[in-house]
Amino acid sequence: MQVTVLGAGIIGVSTAWHLLQRGHEVTLVDRQPDAALETSFANAAQISVSYCEPWANKEAPLKTLKWMFSDESPLLFRPQLDWAQWRWGLQFLAQCNDKAFVRNVAQLVALGAYSHAALKDVVAETGIEYNRLERGIAHYYTDQKSFDGAADAAAVMQRFGVQRRVVTREELLAIEPALQAFGDRIVGGTYTQSDESGDARVFTQQLAALCGQRGARLLFGHDIEQLESDGREVRQVRVRDRATGLASVLKADAFVVACGSYSTPLLASVGVNVPIYPGKGYSATLPLLRPERAPSVSLLDDQMKCAVSRLGNELRVAGTIELGGFDLSLDTPLARKRCDMLVRRIEQVFPGVADTRTADEGGDPRFWCGLRPATPTNIPLIGRTRLRKLWINAGHGTLGWTHGAGSGKAIAELIHGEQPAMNFGFQGMGSYPKAAAPAGVRRLQATSRG
Numbered sequence: 163m164q165v166t167v168l169g170a171g172i173i174g175v176s177t178a179w180h181l182l183q184r185g186h187e188v189t190l191v192d193r194q195p196d197a198a199l200e201t202s203f204a205n206a207a208q209i210s211v212s213y214c215e216p217w218a219n220k221e222a223p224l225k226t227l228k229w230m231f232s233d234e235s236p237l238l239f240r241p242q243l244d245w246a247q248w249r250w251g252l253q254f255l256a257q258c259n260d261k262a263f264v265r266n267v268a269q270l271v272a273l274g275a276y277s278h279a280a281l282k283d284v285v286a287e288t289g290i291e292y293n294r295l296e297r298g299i300a301h302y303y304t305d306q307k308s309f310d311g312a313a314d315a316a317a318v319m320q321r322f323g324v325q326r327r328v329v330t331r332e333e334l335l336a337i338e339p340a341l342q343a344f345g346d347r348i349v350g351g352t353y354t355q356s357d358e359s360g361d362a363r364v365f366t367q368q369l370a371a372l373c374g375q376r377g378a379r380l381l382f383g384h385d386i387e388q389l390e391s392d393g394r395e396v397r398q399v400r401v402r403d404r405a406t407g408l409a410s411v412l413k414a415d416a417f418v419v420a421c422g423s424y425s426t427p428l429l430a431s432v433g434v435n436v437p438i439y440p441g442k443g444y445s446a447t448l449p450l451l452r453p454e455r456a457p458s459v460s461l462l463d464d465q466m467k468c469a470v471s472r473l474g475n476e477l478r479v480a481g482t483i484e485l486g487g488f489d490l491s492l493d494t495p496l497a498r499k500r501c502d503m504l505v506r507r508i509e510q511v512f513p514g515v516a517d518t519r520t521a522d523e524g525g526d527p528r529f530w531c532g533l534r535p536a537t538p539t540n541i542p543l544i545g546r547t548r549l550r551k552l553w554i555n556a557g558h559g560t561l562g563w564t565h566g567a568g569s570g571k572a573i574a575e576l577i578h579g580e581q582p583a584m585n586f587g588f589q590g591m592g593s594y595p596k597a598a599a600p601a602g603v604r605r606l607q608a609t610s611r612g
């Protein structure tokens with residue numbers, strides 16, 4: 163089959179790779195000059211199979227309301243005159259209950275486990291190096307009440323087969339001695355040994371290059387302008403070369419939309435409506451001054467709701483969510499405040515370890531922001547649309563790097579006529595999970611990650 167994959171972030175590239183593995187002819191299109199130059203560029207780097215709780219839980223509405231009034235809050239809802247935002251918000255509210263939470267966690271855990279295995283297979287086969295650290299993820303708490311809730315959250319996840327254990331302050335400092343300087347503020351934590359971290363951009367760009375070597379046509383620097391449909395099937399896609407301005411059409415037996423947050427307007431142009439809305443987040447990448455005192459376990463900071471990962475000789479801190487449209491600015495007072503907040507936290511937790519000076523002070527912090535393609539459930543949309551030949555692999559929200567390898571493999575299997583071996587609700591495939599939750603899951607508390 164000839165398959166055109168639209169979008170070359172982690173999801174599109176992984177889709178292309180797994181289609182090639184099954185013998186299909188692949189064209190991969192992206193407007194950028196290389197893969198992974200948008201949301202997959204500088205995320206928190208966590209392969210976070212065991213911290214995958216959705217944002218929507220019964221406490222979320224009140225928290226969101228409270229946080230609306232502070233520029234420094236982890237989740238900021240910025241109301242727009244945009245029906246898509248309000249509709250997404252209402253759908254999100256409908257997920258803020260225990261029943262939906264359990265159903266959503268079950269699917270995220272299933273996809274996470276499947277994806278982790280797929281990632282390991284790709285790494286074993288390709289030998290791609292991407293500053294991978296298989297040291298687990300530790301979540302540290304500075305507030306006793308929040309830490310008390312962590313035990314309930316860990317118990318819920320354990321019933322889904324997730325190995326998340328509660329650890330004392332002393333255990334946590336033994337797991338990650340780099341937290342020592344901040345140790346007297348920490349009251350305890352949780353730890354998931356099987357999680358890992360690594361650079362999503364490096365991985366995705368190398369995998370894209372390997373796709374090219376295996377015969378995929380890489381069409382970078384091309385805007386995807388229009389899906390052309392007769393109302394029943396997508397016939398072709400119109401693209402335009404950014405350098406020459408020349409338009410052309412791509413025909414194929416199947417088209418996979420993997421354009422992250424931009425999947426929504428693209429699909430809407432052929433009457434396919436999907437609840438994917440951008441959730442802006444920021445990261446700062448800082449050179450290490452004292453590598454020997456830097457963490458190698460990837461970390462979640464409960465108070466600031468940010469994540470910290472070591473990538474070679476740099477430290478990446480990322481987090482915060484703004485629901486306010488497709489704004490990618492980094493130079494507004496709000497954006498600057500949120501970036502500074504992340505850097506300040508690094509200096510507080512790891513004093514003197516990374517270069518946290520501003521550019522004016524002679525430092526070199528690399529700030530970035532990206533738009534998480536968020537669904538109200540946190541569950542990505544993987545499968546068929548109502549139009550023939552048109553598939554979707556998008557909406558991976560906070561977990562696109564974690565779920566990338568598995569989502570690419572799963573859609574390639576579906577297109578190839580195979581059934582992916584996991585209990586997951588694929589779009590348009592009539593396969594929905596039977597058992598939503600393991601027995602005994604009643605008390606729920608979220609440990610949402612940014």
Ligand SMILES: Cc1cc2nc3c(=O)[nH]c(=O)nc-3n(C[C@H](O)[C@H](O)[C@H](O)COP(=O)(O)OP(=O)(O)OC[C@H]3O[C@@H](n4cnc5c(N)ncnc54)[C@H](O)[C@@H]3O)c2cc1C
Pocket residue numbers: 168169170171172173174191192193194197198199200201202203204205206207208209210384385386387420421422423424425428441442443444445469480481531532533534535556557558559560561562563564565612
């Ligand atoms: C601050 C932050 C921290 C995060 N941390 C983590 C983490 O630790 N772990 C984790 O698992 N996930 C994390 N994520 C989420 C993860 O980065 C995303 O879910 C993932 O990158 C989404 O990948 P994607 O391929 O769907 O989208 P993208 O990477 O955005 O790829 C979509 C591609 O489509 C292209 N495109 C879109 N529209 C068009 C068009 N019209 N024409 C041509 N090309 C087009 C874009 O150029 C882009 O390359 C984080 C996200 C953020 C913002």
